[in-house]
Structures are given as structure tokens and as C-alpha cells.
Amino acid sequence: MGARQLVIPLNELAQYVKKHIGLCFAVAFTVILVYAKQAFSTDFYIDAEVILNHPHTVYNWDQIGRFGLIALKYLIGLNWYNPYLEAILFLAALWGVGMGVSCLFSRFCPISKEGVQFLFAALFLVFPTYADQFMFRFQSFETVFAMLLVVLATRYFYMGVTEKNDWAYGVAVFLDVFSFGIYQSMVNLQICFYIAVYLFTVEQYEKAERRRLVCSELVHFLISFVIYGIIVKLFFDSGDYLSRQMGWFSGDLMSAVRNLLAYIKRILLAMDNFYPITYPVCVGACMVLLVWKALCQRQKLLPYIIGFGGMLASPFFLALATGTPSPYRAQCMLPFTCSVLWLFFASWLQERGEFRYVVCVILGWIFLLCQTSVLARMFYTQDVIRDADYITATQMIGRIQENCTPNVNKPVVFIGHLDAKTNGSCYTKAEAPSYLSYSVYEFAFIEGVPVDTPDYFNTGRILGYFETLGFHYEVPSAAAVEEAKAVGAAMDCWPAFASVQETQEYIVVKLSD
Numbered sequence: 001m002g003a004r005q006l007v008i009p010l011n012e013l014a015q016y017v018k019k020h021i022g023l024c025f026a027v028a029f030t031v032i033l034v035y036a037k038q039a040f041s042t043d044f045y046i047d048a049e050v051i052l053n054h055p056h057t058v059y060n061w062d063q064i065g066r067f068g069l070i071a072l073k074y075l076i077g078l079n080w081y082n083p084y085l086e087a088i089l090f091l092a093a094l095w096g097v098g099m100g101v102s103c104l105f106s107r108f109c110p111i112s113k114e115g116v117q118f119l120f121a122a123l124f125l126v127f128p129t130y131a132d133q134f135m136f137r138f139q140s141f142e143t144v145f146a147m148l149l150v151v152l153a154t155r156y157f158y159m160g161v162t163e164k165n166d167w168a169y170g171v172a173v174f175l176d177v178f179s180f181g182i183y184q185s186m187v188n189l190q191i192c193f194y195i196a197v198y199l200f201t202v203e204q205y206e207k208a209e210r211r212r213l214v215c216s217e218l219v220h221f222l223i224s225f226v227i228y229g230i231i232v233k234l235f236f237d238s239g240d241y242l243s244r245q246m247g248w249f250s251g252d253l254m255s256a257v258r259n260l261l262a263y264i265k266r267i268l269l270a271m272d273n274f275y276p277i278t279y280p281v282c283v284g285a286c287m288v289l290l291v292w293k294a295l296c297q298r299q300k301l302l303p304y305i306i307g308f309g310g311m312l313a314s315p316f317f318l319a320l321a322t323g324t325p326s327p328y329r330a331q332c333m334l335p336f337t338c339s340v341l342w343l344f345f346a347s348w349l350q351e352r353g354e355f356r357y358v359v360c361v362i363l364g365w366i367f368l369l370c371q372t373s374v375l376a377r378m379f380y381t382q383d384v385i386r387d388a389d390y391i392t393a394t395q396m397i398g399r400i401q402e403n404c405t406p407n408v409n410k411p412v413v414f415i416g417h418l419d420a421k422t423n424g425s426c427y428t429k430a431e432a433p434s435y436l437s438y439s440v441y442e443f444a445f446i447e448g449v450p451v452d453t454p455d456y457f458n459t460g461r462i463l464g465y466f467e468t469l470g471f472h473y474e475v476p477s478a479a480a481v482e483e484a485k486a487v488g489a490a491m492d493c494w495p496a497f498a499s500v501q502e503t504q505e506y507i508v509v510k511l512s513d
Contacts, residue, residue: 003167006167009152009159009168012155013103016103016106017103020114020117023102023114023117024099026114026118027098027121030098030118030125031094031095035090035091038134038382039087039090039137040083040084040087041137043382043383043386043387043390044390044440045136045386046135046136046435048137049467049468052468053464056079056080058070059138065231066181066182066183066184067181067232067236068146068178068181069142069182069183071178071181072145073142078141081138083137083138087137090141093141093148096148097121097125097144097147097148097151098121098122098124098125100151101121101151101339104155105343108201109200109343110351111346111347116346116361116364119343119346119365119368120339120340120343121339123278123335123339123367123371124336124339126368126372127338127371128274128275129274129275129328129329129331129334130332130335131379131382132327132328132434132435133332135329135434143182143183145182146182146183146186147186147332149176149178149179149182149186150179153171153173153175153176153179153190153193154194154197156171156175157172157217157220160172161212161216172220173224176190176220176221176228177228180225180228181228181232185330185332187225188314188333189332189333190224191317192311192337192340193336195307195310195311195314196336197217198213198214198217198307198310199307199308199310200344201213202300202307248323249323256323256324259324259325260316260323260324260325262325263316263325263326264319267279267315267334273427273431273432276367276370278338278371279315279337279338286311289308289345289348290304312337314337315331315337317333318330328434338367342363345360346360346361346364377425377427378434381422381426381432382437384421384422384423384426385421385437386440388439389421389465390469392418393465396466396500396509397471399497400473400500403497403500403501403502404500404502404507409472410474410507411475411476411477411480411506411507412459412463412476412506413455413481413484413488413506413507413508414455414458414459414462415455415484415485415488415508415510415511415512416510417439417441417454417511417512418441418511419442420437420442421439433447440461440462440465441511442458443457443458444461453481455481455485456478459475459476459481463475473507476506483505484503484506487503487508488510491508491510493511494511494512499511
């Protein structure tokens with residue numbers, strides 16, 4: 001009987017979709033409006049040249065333990081990368097995540113109004129940090145699908161605990177392990193979901209039930225994480241990849257601590273465009289509610305301190321575990337934290353006066369507009385830079401063909417770099433320090449990303465980009481790049497006519513001194 005019940009969560013989601021048609025269309029419209037243009041864009045993006053120029057490659061996912069990502073690519077047929085199929089699946093999966101979280105938390109939240117459920121889903125789905133993640137479009141669908149697996153895993157876990165269904169518990173473990181194998185940040189996102197479930201059940205559960213829920217969450221997480229770790233250890237070699245991200249082992253403990261404190265400060269004070277005002281407002285609201293609980297309802301103060309403390313701290317778990325500030329593309333916990341806390345306060349205020357509830361909803365719309373505005377401007381910045389990069393690429397290819405011996409394919413060496421070309425409406429590198437603010441011609445010169453041989457690394461990136469456009473040039477050796485610097489010393493910089501010169505061994509393109 002337990003195995004037969006495994007379809008119940010899927011049936012619940014199907015019934016929820018049928019019952020909330022307006023919500024379905026609203027979430028779909030938002031996803032398409034915000035992400036469709038970016039999803040179907042063929043502009044160059046970081047690491048794309050490896051996937052596009054070498055079909056069937058697994059890139060470096062086997063080296064970093066992302067077995068779920070590799071398996072999903074082969075299961076769906078995306079091992080031969082298809083940008084348009086990836087885009088379609090990405091938009092569909094993002095819609096599924098929105099409907100999935102709405103369905104899941106409708107079990108705990110007393111508000112059934114579709115407008116509130118829409119805001120909850122939209123605040124999660126539309127967040128500036130995703131601009132960095134979705135630059136890697138060859139894995140965008142897989143990352144979102146991993147988020148959907150976390151939603152389903154949480155529902156099966158809750159089913160397994162409340163109904164004592166071992167089959168559901170086992171499915172939850174399987175889904176978690178699979179999601180961790182797609183993208184390691186899902187480990188932290190699953191913890192966020194556990195804390196959110198606990199927070200919403202504070203009023204429903206007694207002390208003993210809450211303790212049992214927390215113990216069950218802890219055991220379930222440890223089982224899932226240990227299985228994931230065993231698989232990675234037995235079949236994959238991700239030690240070097242993970243060790244490079246461990247700031248605690250860098251040898252400079254105080255520097256790691258200062259970096260983490262600066263990272264927390266940027267999020268708390270919304271000092272970074274990737275981190276909007278939503279989170280600081282949620283922090284303030286939590287503090288106000290805890291003070292009110294301390295004065296009026298002390299019997300529930302400790303559970304709320306645990307729930308709020310866990311939710312507010314969850315965006316920093318990854319950074320604290322590694323000792324290194326989390327990159328923007330790995331910060332999917334912050335959007336979920338903000339949306340859950342907003343939903344919690346909307347449901348809590350609904351019972352305490354219509355005016356307060358309306359104010360909360362208005363604030364939700366303001367948060368959504370702010371997040372969407374920043375995200376859209378980031379996408380615009382990326383589009384402007386990539387369009388300029390394409391024009392520069394055609395000019396360089398034409399100059400190489402004009403200045404060099406026809407039908408002789410020599411290695412091409414690029415010396416120096418070119419700054420991204422933007423207009424006044426774009427974000428600057430200082431405002432949005434991410435790959436999206438940098439040109440293809442300067443990926444090796446990104447501040448804070450150490451590269452031992454920047455000219456060699458930059459040359460490989462540029463030639464990979466040229467190959468995606470259909471123009472193949474030989475990649476030089478690292479030694480050849482170093483030799484070419486002597487030739488480039490006396491050359492003019494791009495776009496001067498003499499910035500492209502041919503020697504007996506290679507072609508030199510000087511971008512900058």
C-alpha cells in the first residue's frame with residue numbers, strides 16, 4: 001500500500017494546477033516575460049565554447065562530482081547540446097518550480113488567494129543572483145530541474161514522516177541525492193526547505209512533534225548527504241575542485257574571516273546589486289516579530305527564534321562551510337529565504353487585521369518590481385556587451401584574413417585584453433562584478449579570479465568563441481604565447497591596422513599593452 005501512495009504528491013500537484021488556472025498562467029507569463037529572451041539567446045556566454053564545439057562532451061562535470069547533471073543530459077538527449085531544447089526545458093522547469101513551491105506550502109500556509117501564492121513563487125523565481133547562474137545556459141535547465149527535485153523531495157519527506165511511509169522516505173532520499181549530483185548548492189537549498197517547513201509548523205505542532213520533525217529532517221539530510229558523498233568518492237574525483245574553494249585552508253584565517261564578514265555585510269545592507277533590499281526588510285520584520293513574541297507570547301519564543309534564525313542564516317551556510325563568500329550563481333538560498341519569510345508574514349498578518357495584510361502584499365509587489373528591474377538591467381548589460389563582442393569578432397576575423405597568408409592555418413595569439421563596451425544604461429563592473437559585466441576578450445583578467453597565464457587563457461577563450469561562429473584557428477601552446485609577447489611589444493593596439501601581424505610560426509593580435 002505504501003508504494004501505491006507514491007503518486008499522491010504528483011496527483012496533488014496536478015489537482016493544484018487544475019484548481020489554480022489563473023496562478024498557472026500568471027507564473028508562466030512571468031517566467032516567459034523575464035527569462036524567454038535570455039533563454040533563447042545565442043550570444044556567447046562563459047564556458048559555452050567547450051560545449052558547442054565539442055558535442056557529447058561532459059565538460060568537467062565528472063571531475064567535480066556532478067553525476068546527476070551528466071545522467072540528466074543523457075536521459076533527455078542533451079548530451080549533444082541543443083540550445084533551443086535547453087531553453088524550452090528551462091522555462092518549463094522554472095514554471096514547474098513556481099507551481100511546485102506554491103502547492104507544497106499551500107499545505108502549511110492558510111492563505112489560499114492566488115495573488116499571494118503568485119507573489120510567493122515570483123519572489124523566489126525572479127531574483128538578481130539568477131542573472132549569473134543563467135549565463136551558464138548549457139546547464140540552466142538542469143539547475144532549475146534540481147530545484148524542482150528539492151521541492152518534490154521535501155513533499156515526499158513530509159509524507160514519509162507524517163504518514164510513516166518508508167517508501168516515500170526512500171523516494172525523498174533518492175531525489176535529494178540526484179539533485180545534489182546535479183548542482184551542489186541544492187544541499188543548502190534542501191536545508192532551507194527543512195527550516196521553512198519547521199517555521200510554518202510552529203503553530204500547528206506541539207513541542208514533542210517539533211522535536212520529532214527536526215530529528216527526522218536531520219537524519220534524512222545526513223542519509224542523503226552521506227550517500228551522495230559515497231557516490232562522489234567512489235566514482236568521481238572532485239577533491240581538487242572542492243579544495244580550491246576552501247578559504248579555511250588557505251593559510252590566512254583572518255583574511256577568510258574578514259571576507260566572510262564583508263560578504264554578510266553586503267547582503268545585510270543591500271550594498272550589492274545582486275542582493276536587493278528584500279532580505280534586509282525580512283531581517284527587520286523577523287526582529288520585530290521576535291520582540292512582540294517575547295512581550296506577549298513567550299511560550300513560542302524559542303521555536304520562532306530557531307525558525308527565524310535558521311531561515312535568516314541559511315543564505316550563509318555555504319559560505320561558512322567553505323570559508324569563502326558564495327559566488328552569485330550559487331546563491332539560490334537567498335531568493336527562497338526572502339520569498340518564504342514574506343509568505344510567512346503575509347499569512348501571519350492576515351489574521352491580525354486587513355490593513356497590515358494589505359501593506360504586506362503591497363510590499364511584496366514592490367520587492368518583486370525591484371528584483372525584476374535589477375535582473376532585467378543585468379540581462380540588458382549582458383546583451384549590449386555580447387553584441388559588441390560579436391561585432392569586434394567579425395572585425396578581427398576579417399583583419400586576420402586580410403593581413404595574413406590565405407589558406408594557412410597558423411596558431412593565433414592574443415596579447416592583452418579589451419574592456420567590455422557598454423552604454424550609460426548598463427551596469428558597470430563595479431556595480432555588477434560578475435562574468436556578465438565582462439567582455440569575452442577579458443575573461444582571464446576578471447578581478448578576483450587568479451589566472452597563472454592570463455594571455456594564454458584569454459587566447460583559448462577568444463579562439464573558442466571564434467569557433468562557435470564557424471571560424472576555426474589553431475590554439476597556440478603556452479610557450480608560444482610567451483614568445484609572442486616579444487613580438488607584440490612593438491605592435492600597435494587594436495583596432496589599429498598593425499595590431500594584427502603574421503610571423504613565421506603564428507599570428508599575433510595585440511589587444512592592449
